[in-house]
Each structure stands twice: as C-alpha cells, then as structure tokens.
Amino acid sequence: MLEEAFEAIRSGFPLVLLAVVPAMVLIISPIAVVDAAHEFTVYRMQQYDLQGNSYGCKSAAISAEARTIDSSSIARKCVLLRADEVAHGKYLEVLDRGPSSVVILLQSNMSKEEVQRFISFEAELLALESNIPVYFAYENEDLKDVYSRVSHSTKQESGSALQAVVDSATSVGYQLVTVSPQNKALPDQKLVNIQGVLHGLGVEDQLPAIVLVAHYDSFGVAPMLSTGANSGSTGAVAMLEIARILGKLYSNSRTHPRYNVLFLLSGGGKFNYQGSRKWIEDAADTTGSSSLSNTKLVLCMEALGSEDSKSLQMHVSKPPSSNSVAHSMYSYMEKVRLAVESHPDYEMSMVHKKIRLSSDSLSWEHERFSIRRLHAATLSSLAEHTDPARRSILDTKDQVSVDNLVRNIGIITDSLIRQLYNISHNDTFDLMTGDLSVQRDKVQSWLEFLSSQARPAQVMGEDHAVVTALATELSNHVRGVQKVAFKADKRDPEFMFYDGLSFQMSASIVRSAVFDLYVTVLVAGYITTIYFFVMKFNLFLSMVKKSLLCAQNA
Incomplete structure (x- = not known):
C-alpha cells in the first residue's frame, strides 16, 4: 500500500505544484475583484464662445493616474480636489505643477463658509481658459474610497529612500479614464424663447404695454450640475404666478385694463441674454421699430428668493424720470412694501448702474432693452450684479427662501395691478385677496420642479420637458403663447456651444513599476524553486520513503 501511494505521488505531485498552488494563491489573494474598478458620472466644465472670445475647458479626454494635491509630483497626473479645500490660489498652484487633468469632488455636507468660498472660486474659474480637462463629480461612497486610497498612497511619498521603495510596491493607485471623443462645436444648437400676451381693452396697437421678462435656464461652472434655483428659477416662477393672477383680471370684462402685458421667458440668459436680444430684433423687424415706443416699461425678474435677503432692489441703467412708468412702479412698490406688516425691516431700494458697452457681457437683462432706449429695470433680491451666486452650481433650492419669494411676488404683482389701473398712490387697500393672492403651494411646486434638474441653455431645446411645461402653464393664463427657437448667425456667431457635457469615468x-518588478522576481524565484524541486524530486521522495520505512520497522 505504501509503495502504491509513493508511486502516485511520484507521478502527479510535480504537476500539482505547478498548477494547483498558483490557483490557491489567487483564490486566497486579499485583492477583491469588486474593488478593482469603479465607474461614476463626471461633468465637464463649461466650454463656450461668446462675442468671439473662448471660455472654459477645451479638452475632454482623461487617461492618467490619480493624485491628490499633497502629492510630491502631479505632472501628467489627474489631480483629485475636494470642493471644501479648493481656493483660487491653490488651484493656480496645482495648474503650475503641470497636471494632465483635474477632477473636483463636491460634498453634500459643506458648511456655509465652504459653500461661499467655492461659489467665489467658481466665478474665478470661469474667467480662466483651461487647456486641460476639468471635471466635477458628486462625492459618493466609491469616490470617497478612491480618494482615501489615493490620499493614503500620497502620504507615503515621504521618509527614507528604502521606505519609499517599499511603499511604492505596497501602495494602491487608480488609473482614471473617460471614454470621450474630441469635443465638437454645435453651430446648429438652438435657444428657445417662450412668449405670450394679454391684450388690453381697446385698440391693441394704440395701447401702452408693459413687458415682463425672466430667463428660465441655469448657468454654472459645470452645465449639467447647474440647477439655478434662485437666479434661474425664481424669476420664471414669479412670471407664471403673475400671469395666473393677471389672467383672471383680463378674462373678466369688468376688470379688463387698458394695457397690453407681454410675457417673455427668455433662453440663453447668462449668455449675454440672447433670448431678449432675439425678441427685440423680431419686434423691430416684424412690426416696425416704432411699435416698441408703445412699451412703457420692461420689467425683468431674477433671483427673487435669496435666503439671506430682506430687501428688493430695482436695478436701472438710468434713474427714471418722475413722470415715467418705471418711477411710478417704484413708488407703488415702496407703498406696498410699507404695508407688509409682517416684515417691518423689509427694504426697497433703487440701484443705478451704467451700461458698460466695452464689456463682453451685460450685467443685467434689462440692459438689453435699455440699449434700445426702452425704459427697463431688473427686480432682484441681490444688491450687486457681481454676486457670484448668480452663476454657481451651488445655487440650489437650499439657498432659496420660499417665504421671501412669495413676499416679493406679492409686492411686484400688487404694484403692477395698481399701475395697470392707475390707482392713486395714496390708496393702500389690499388688492391681493382671494384668487388674486399669491398661491404659496403653487409657487413652491414650480420652484421644486425647476430647481430639481439641470437646465443649461445648451440642452434647452423645443422639446425639452422644462420648455414644454413652462409653455403649457403660460398658455393656461395668457394668449398667443408660442415657442420661438433660434440659433446663432453662422457668419458671425455671437455664441457657440460645445458637446460633451457629461461622461462616465472608470477608476x-x-x-507601480516597482511592484511589477517585485512580482517578476517572485515568479522567477517560484519557477526556479519548482524546477530544482522537480529535478530532485525522486531523491527527495526516496529520503522520505526511507524515513517512513525506518519509523515503521521501529
């Protein structure tokens, strides 16, 4: 029996060593297959041309090893930055060290100070033209794991030379790759205006008109992360609520005022207000520029729900004369503001800022109309056009106060009604009662709908769900609602968009190469050992057999 057992071992054991042992090593290896790679969505930084100037990120493809900002060498690497550690000076320092790409991780639990610092950084980042890919991503559990491992590996890049060699063999790195073709220009990309009208009582062409304007799209450093809750949503929400209230007055013959009210939800808001420019050009080309003289006031609305604001500003390019509709509206708003007993500290002010024709972009939407010598103003809870929150991906619903928004809509609507009916400025009776009162639930519902999704101008086509919903709601209250799509002039385009707004990234x-060297040495040593063991296997087996026989005889 013992002879047969040794004969079986002699014929098969070398093969077991060569085949089974490596397989067992792989099975008990601590590296889990599920940890070998992660995949997540990343959002590319803005890329567009405006007024002949290029802005944002020109590149899209990434294929580089990940590093953190604390790494000793990031040249030709992809740098992972956390939003709470980003500042303008630190970002420029990273760029000076020659990375191939940057991925900025957004946390959901940033403090108020960190949010404000990042919003300010966004404004500075948008002013830079980047030749390397810059992406943004929400930090989930997988990304936290990737960042933690890369950060741990980075911290090991210190100490003695021997320690560095050992660490390089045992540390884990990540290769970040985006499967993204070269980004292309979109010369046929269209912007969409949504417009309608409430006709006043009388001969339409002879009646004075007030135009209400709000852009509905969003803007931020990463288009597909920009929800524009305050800057892009509240003006559109106010427009819909005002249209609902005025629609009731205009549909009743007993309360039909002698004013035309035009509504414009404009596209391309932060791209120099292209929608308003198109509307003005169409009004001049279609019916003659003389018809624009019937427009007594253009009221633009933006950022009406700032959480920390207890004021409402009327921004103008030129102080209105005492007999103008703009001055009358401001006086009405002052009276209505004083009547808001629940907010005794609420303030109303007029902010005068001249138009800078030498600038590449306008500061407020009303400036588009003021250039055409129309009386125009922007109503906003923001005191300055330079407020970076107007162009931030962190302009989210959390930054909006529904109470402030409802209050501002009420003041604007009340004042507008007084202007339409030429009510005495000394009368302070409450107009906003019953069906004419602002419906908070409706305002909140529309705010949540708009601010729950990215609405960059680059994707706001005629069939987009947001455009369709806004047009449908507006048509419930006003007449002649239509969607007007337009694109840039190919001969001399004022704006140009590019594709590639989001991609899937794998990690x-x-x-390291040192690890590969170690593996090579170990494999060579293993093969050498097995070779000599197999070559001397009979001798080894004879020795074992002799020992067992001696033990048996004893």
Whole structure:
C-alpha cells in the first residue's frame, strides 16, 4: 500500500505544484475583484464662445493616474480636489505643477463658509481658459474610497529612500479614464424663447404695454450640475404666478385694463441674454421699430428668493424720470412694501448702474432693452450684479427662501395691478385677496420642479420637458403663447456651444513599476524553486520513503 501511494505521488505531485498552488494563491489573494474598478458620472466644465472670445475647458479626454494635491509630483497626473479645500490660489498652484487633468469632488455636507468660498472660486474659474480637462463629480461612497486610497498612497511619498521603495510596491493607485471623443462645436444648437400676451381693452396697437421678462435656464461652472434655483428659477416662477393672477383680471370684462402685458421667458440668459436680444430684433423687424415706443416699461425678474435677503432692489441703467412708468412702479412698490406688516425691516431700494458697452457681457437683462432706449429695470433680491451666486452650481433650492419669494411676488404683482389701473398712490387697500393672492403651494411646486434638474441653455431645446411645461402653464393664463427657437448667425456667431457635457469615468486599480518588478522576481524565484524541486524530486521522495520505512520497522 505504501509503495502504491509513493508511486502516485511520484507521478502527479510535480504537476500539482505547478498548477494547483498558483490557483490557491489567487483564490486566497486579499485583492477583491469588486474593488478593482469603479465607474461614476463626471461633468465637464463649461466650454463656450461668446462675442468671439473662448471660455472654459477645451479638452475632454482623461487617461492618467490619480493624485491628490499633497502629492510630491502631479505632472501628467489627474489631480483629485475636494470642493471644501479648493481656493483660487491653490488651484493656480496645482495648474503650475503641470497636471494632465483635474477632477473636483463636491460634498453634500459643506458648511456655509465652504459653500461661499467655492461659489467665489467658481466665478474665478470661469474667467480662466483651461487647456486641460476639468471635471466635477458628486462625492459618493466609491469616490470617497478612491480618494482615501489615493490620499493614503500620497502620504507615503515621504521618509527614507528604502521606505519609499517599499511603499511604492505596497501602495494602491487608480488609473482614471473617460471614454470621450474630441469635443465638437454645435453651430446648429438652438435657444428657445417662450412668449405670450394679454391684450388690453381697446385698440391693441394704440395701447401702452408693459413687458415682463425672466430667463428660465441655469448657468454654472459645470452645465449639467447647474440647477439655478434662485437666479434661474425664481424669476420664471414669479412670471407664471403673475400671469395666473393677471389672467383672471383680463378674462373678466369688468376688470379688463387698458394695457397690453407681454410675457417673455427668455433662453440663453447668462449668455449675454440672447433670448431678449432675439425678441427685440423680431419686434423691430416684424412690426416696425416704432411699435416698441408703445412699451412703457420692461420689467425683468431674477433671483427673487435669496435666503439671506430682506430687501428688493430695482436695478436701472438710468434713474427714471418722475413722470415715467418705471418711477411710478417704484413708488407703488415702496407703498406696498410699507404695508407688509409682517416684515417691518423689509427694504426697497433703487440701484443705478451704467451700461458698460466695452464689456463682453451685460450685467443685467434689462440692459438689453435699455440699449434700445426702452425704459427697463431688473427686480432682484441681490444688491450687486457681481454676486457670484448668480452663476454657481451651488445655487440650489437650499439657498432659496420660499417665504421671501412669495413676499416679493406679492409686492411686484400688487404694484403692477395698481399701475395697470392707475390707482392713486395714496390708496393702500389690499388688492391681493382671494384668487388674486399669491398661491404659496403653487409657487413652491414650480420652484421644486425647476430647481430639481439641470437646465443649461445648451440642452434647452423645443422639446425639452422644462420648455414644454413652462409653455403649457403660460398658455393656461395668457394668449398667443408660442415657442420661438433660434440659433446663432453662422457668419458671425455671437455664441457657440460645445458637446460633451457629461461622461462616465472608470477608476481602475494600478500598481507601480516597482511592484511589477517585485512580482517578476517572485515568479522567477517560484519557477526556479519548482524546477530544482522537480529535478530532485525522486531523491527527495526516496529520503522520505526511507524515513517512513525506518519509523515503521521501529
């Protein structure tokens, strides 16, 4: 029996060593397959041309090993930055060290100070033209794991030379890759205006008109992360609520005022207000520029729900004369503001800022109309056009006060009604009662709908769900609602968009070249050992057999 057992071992054991042992090593290996790679969505930084100037990120493809900002060498690497550690000076320092790309991770639990610092950083980042890919991503559990491992590997890049060699063999790195073609210009990309009208009582062409304007799209450093809750949503929400209230007055013959009210939800808001420019050009080309003289006031609305604001500003390019409709509206708003007993500290002010024709972009939407010598103003809870929150991906619903928004809509609507009916400025009776009162639930519902999704101008086509919903709601209250799509003039385009707004990025585990060298040495040593063991296997087996026989005889 013992002879047969040794004969079986002699014929098969070398093969077991060569085949089974490596397989067992792989099975008990501590590296889990599920940890070898992660995949997540990343959002590319803005890229567009405006007035012949290029802005944002020109590149899209990434294929580089990940590093953190504390790494000793980030040249030709992809740098992972956390939003709470980003500042303008630190970002420029990173760029000076020659990375191939940057991925900025957004946390959901940033403090108020960190949010404000990042919003300010956004404004500065948008002013830079980047030749390397810059992406943004929400930090989930997978990304936290990737960042933690890369950060741990980075911290090991210190100490003695021997320690560095050992650490380089045992540390884990990640290769970040985006499968993204070269980004292309979109010369046929269209912007969409949504417009309608409430006709006054009388001969339409002879009646004075007030135009209400609000842009509905969003803007931020990463288009597909920009929800524009305050800057892009509240003006559109106010427009819909005002249209609902005025629609009731205009549909009743007993309360039909002698004013035309025009509504414009404009596209391309932060791209120099292209929608308003198109509307003005169409009004001049279609019916003659003389018809614009019937427009007594253009009221633009933006950022009406700032959480920390207890004021409402009327921004103008030129102080209105005492007999103008703009001055009358401001006086009405002052009276109505004083009647808001629940907010005794609420303030109303007029902010005068001249138009800078030498600038590439306008500061407020009303400036588009003021250039055409129309009386125009922007109503906003923001005191300055330079407020960076107007162009931030962190302009989210959390930054909006529904109470402030409802209050501002009420003041604007009340004042507008007084202007339409030429009510005495000394009368302070409450107009906003019953069906004419602002419906908070409706305002909140529309705010949540708009601010729950990214609405960059680059994707706001005629069939987009937001455009369709806004047009449908507006048509419930006003007449002649239509969607007007337009694109840039190909001969001399004022704006140009580019594709590639978001991609899937994979993060795969990689080891250093030193690790590969160690593996090569170990494999060579294993093969050498097995070779000599197999060559001397009979001698070894004879020795074992002799020992067992001696033990048996004893």
